[in-house]
């Protein structure tokens with residue numbers, strides 16, 4: 182099995198199961214043209230996030246790591262009536278592109294982009310008494326354990342927490358790795374394992390974005 186097969190299978194599933202979507206196609210094009218790195222979720226992964234948020238009937242979604250807003254749009258489209266999504270992004274340039282994309286998708290009224298290092302902006306959300314029923318962690322991986330701590334503080338009972346890119350081509354099993362991203366993901370998994378507030382699993386995936394995976398859990402009621 183190789184990357185070509187994984188990509189062909191993704192293209193097949195996407196052609197069957199994901200309706201042609203002019204807005205998301207334009208968003209992907211705009212992100213590439215602006216020179217954003219192609220590290221957004223794949224269309225079938227975006228749809229998975231969308232379906233999970235719909236299953237949850239989410240009204241308050243938090244995303245850590247906006248990039249150009251591709252996953253933001255998938256998630257915001259899943260919001261229940263009157264729902265809101267807050268997305269946190271460090272780079273002003275990324276946030277600016279995301280802002281335009283979110284307007285393009287007609288979601289400006291339900292999406293708020295907060296610019297800054299997430300570890301600086303998350304405490305403001307807590308101070309404002311905001312809580313969330315669905316949280317997607319997809320920013321700088323070395324900070325993953327801190328993001329999980331914040332996600333747990335900001336979660337409503339029963340909230341769903343999803344963390345992306347936890348397999349990293351299998352390197353997650355390398356405890357001696359000196360890569361801070363691998364160590365961040367391993368600490369994130371350790372915290373999921375020991376924190377009594379959340380019940381979780383992790384899944385490895387192959388596809389157009391290579392070999393990786395995601396972790397997800399439910400915050401106990």
Ligand SMILES: C[S@@+](CC[C@H](N)C(=O)[O-])C[C@H]1O[C@@H](n2cnc3c(N)ncnc32)[C@H](O)[C@@H]1O
Pocket residue numbers: 220221222245246247248249250251252253269270271272275297298299300319320321
């Ligand atoms: C993997 S990309 C997000 C992709 C996006 N979720 C999607 O699928 O369309 C990670 C993003 O996190 C942002 N980021 C990195 N460090 C951050 C930090 N400390 N606080 C907030 N955002 C950060 C990066 O600038 C980048 O835009």
